[in-house]
Amino acid sequence: MADVLTIGGGLTGQAAAMLLARDGHHVTVLERDPAPPAASPEEAWAGWERRGVNQFRMLHYFLPRFREIAEVELPDVVAELDADGALRQNPLDGMPVEMSGGLRDDDRRFTVLTGRRPVVEAAVGRVTERTQGVEVRRGVAVQGLLPGNENAGRIPHVVGVVTDDGEELRADLVVDAGGRRSALPRLLSGIGAPDPVEERDDCGFVYYGRHFRSPDGSIPPAFGPGLMPYDSVSILTLPADNGTWGVGLVTSARDAELRATRDPEVWTRVVAAYPLVAHWLDGEPISDVEVMAKIEDRHRTFVVDGVPVATGVLALGDSWACTNPSVGRGASIGLLHACALRDTLRDVPPDDPVALATAWHAATTEVVEPYFRDTLAFDRHRLAEIDAQIAGVPYETDDPAWLLAQALANAAGKDPELLRGYLEIVSLLARGVDVLSRPGIADRALELGAEPAPFPGPSRAELLAIVAT
Numbered sequence: 261m262a263d264v265l266t267i268g269g270g271l272t273g274q275a276a277a278m279l280l281a282r283d284g285h286h287v288t289v290l291e292r293d294p295a296p297p298a299a300s301p302e303e304a305w306a307g308w309e310r311r312g313v314n315q316f317r318m319l320h321y322f323l324p325r326f327r328e329i330a331e332v333e334l335p336d337v338v339a340e341l342d343a344d345g346a347l348r349q350n351p352l353d354g355m356p357v358e359m360s361g362g363l364r365d366d367d368r369r370f371t372v373l374t375g376r377r378p379v380v381e382a383a384v385g386r387v388t389e390r391t392q393g394v395e396v397r398r399g400v401a402v403q404g405l406l407p408g409n410e411n412a413g414r415i416p417h418v419v420g421v422v423t424d425d426g427e428e429l430r431a432d433l434v435v436d437a438g439g440r441r442s443a444l445p446r447l448l449s450g451i452g453a454p455d456p457v458e459e460r461d462d463c464g465f466v467y468y469g470r471h472f473r474s475p476d477g478s479i480p481p482a483f484g485p486g487l488m489p490y491d492s493v494s495i496l497t498l499p500a501d502n503g504t505w506g507v508g509l510v511t512s513a514r515d516a517e518l519r520a521t522r523d524p525e526v527w528t529r530v531v532a533a534y535p536l537v538a539h540w541l542d543g544e545p546i547s548d549v550e551v552m553a554k555i556e557d558r559h560r561t562f563v564v565d566g567v568p569v570a571t572g573v574l575a576l577g578d579s580w581a582c583t584n585p586s587v588g589r590g591a592s593i594g595l596l597h598a599c600a601l602r603d604t605l606r607d608v609p610p611d612d613p614v615a616l617a618t619a620w621h622a623a624t625t626e627v628v629e630p631y632f633r634d635t636l637a638f639d640r641h642r643l644a645e646i647d648a649q650i651a652g653v654p655y656e657t658d659d660p661a662w663l664l665a666q667a668l669a670n671a672a673g674k675d676p677e678l679l680r681g682y683l684e685i686v687s688l689l690a691r692g693v694d695v696l697s698r699p700g701i702a703d704r705a706l707e708l709g710a711e712p713a714p715f716p717g718p719s720r721a722e723l724l725a726i727v728a729t
């Protein structure tokens with residue numbers, strides 16, 4: 261069993277720490293932010309200071325895949341979330357039978373267990389702190405890596421970290437779960453390691469999001485999917501814990517005219533103009549309109565031409581890759597990645613560091629990379645579509661994957677089988693390519709969904725008039 265140091269105690273770093281500790285490893289989590297997890301949902305929302313995570317109070321939604329994995333792997337976290345008032349909801353409940361075809365035994369897989377990000381992370385944090393074999397040290401930032409002499413000097417090897425106080429901590433394995441702003445390439449270059457291959461680009465989207473609360477703990481009914489595409493904007497409606505929810509406008513960062521929606525009055529006017537969404541404004545606002553732009557799509561490869569850039573350190577969660585978050589996949593992919601780390605360490609111990617680095621690269625490529633690539637492809641198409649809508653021209657592409665995915669989304673309300681296929685994809689329970697390659701699914705989607713079925717809402721010109729009013 262290994263001594264593991266985790267850089268970063270966010271959602272993924274803590275999940276990994278619990279999973280590894282349950283396998284008998286000893287894990288020390290080093291977290292830059294000093295404040296311990298809040299004791300209650302309201303304290304988490306109102307006062308938990310988490311400067312290390314930019315998006316901490318932005319809209320979040322935890323997909324069915326997150327619940328599915330957590331129920332098997334982290335049941336204590338699920339119990340804590342339930343006790344804290346996290347929302348369990350199934351999109352098929354209350355759906356007209358003509359649409360759903362009636363409830364089926366395995367429809368429970370679509371149930372979410374979700375909440376506001378600080379509330380979910382506080383629950384995860386409290387359970388982590390109670391987990392035997394995990395020590396969480398808060399207010400400790402990692403500034404450097406400690407080099408060792410393994411691999412006969414051929415590949416730089418990491419034997420620990422140096423903290424901002426100059427303390428040297430040694431371990432059999434360092435896991436970087438430092439999130440979007442992880443400094444791993446800089447830390448690696450500090451020990452003479454070559455750069456990982458990094459793909460990095462502004463995702464091109466901007467978010468204008470706001471949270472609400474109902475007086476009676478209820479949640480507005482959903483009259484469409486959680487992410488609804490409209491002419492030049494998408495709208496998020498995300499139910500959360502304890503009678504709260506979030507509403508977000510997502511648009512192109514190039515859309516100068518919609519920047520006025522950072523003003524709460526303009527934002528409210530705009531949201532109110534969409535008939536399937538307007539009722540989500542019927543609550544007490546519990547936040548300002550929070551704006552987040554310059555969100556990067558970033559992906560790192562640490563094994564280049566078959567050779568690890570370094571050993572003894574592995575990248576996990578957003579440190580490895582992150583995308584524009586409108587499809588809400590980051591936490592679920594992070595949890596999947598944390599389970600893959602636990603499984604990889606069952607097969608390859610840290611005392612064979614080259615084999616471990618290579619096995620981790622292979623596991624990452626197999627388990628999570630496909631979801632990253634799918635998300636990137638979806639985002640690129642949607643951004644190009646939004647930019648075309650702003651320019652007033654049709655969006656044209658001959659990418660069959662996008663056209664089929666659109667057809668499936670258009671047809672989901674018309675056929676119970678297609679509906680479940682669509683839900684599997686948006687729940688991260690299956691990839692689009694797998695759903696669409698099932699017998700008859702693609703043909704039926706094209707038959708029923710070739711024509712777009714736009715949600716009712718203002719045209720681009722009407723939207724601009726509403727903004728300018």
Ligand SMILES: Cc1cc2nc3c(=O)[nH]c(=O)nc-3n(C[C@H](O)[C@H](O)[C@H](O)COP(=O)(O)OP(=O)(O)OC[C@H]3O[C@@H](n4cnc5c(N)ncnc54)[C@H](O)[C@@H]3O)c2cc1C
Binds near residue numbers: 590
């Ligand atoms: C606007 C926005 C909305 C999102 N919405 C969703 C959503 O709806 N659903 C979803 O699943 N995902 C969503 N995501 C993605 C999700 O937030 C991330 O995927 C998730 O937080 C990744 O977890 P992590 O543990 O890898 O990183 P983080 O949660 O970022 O945690 C990293 C931690 O590392 C610490 N740290 C960093 N460097 C150091 C260091 N040197 N020393 C010590 N500590 C360090 C930080 O303080 C932080 O606590 C969203 C992201 C954004 C930007």
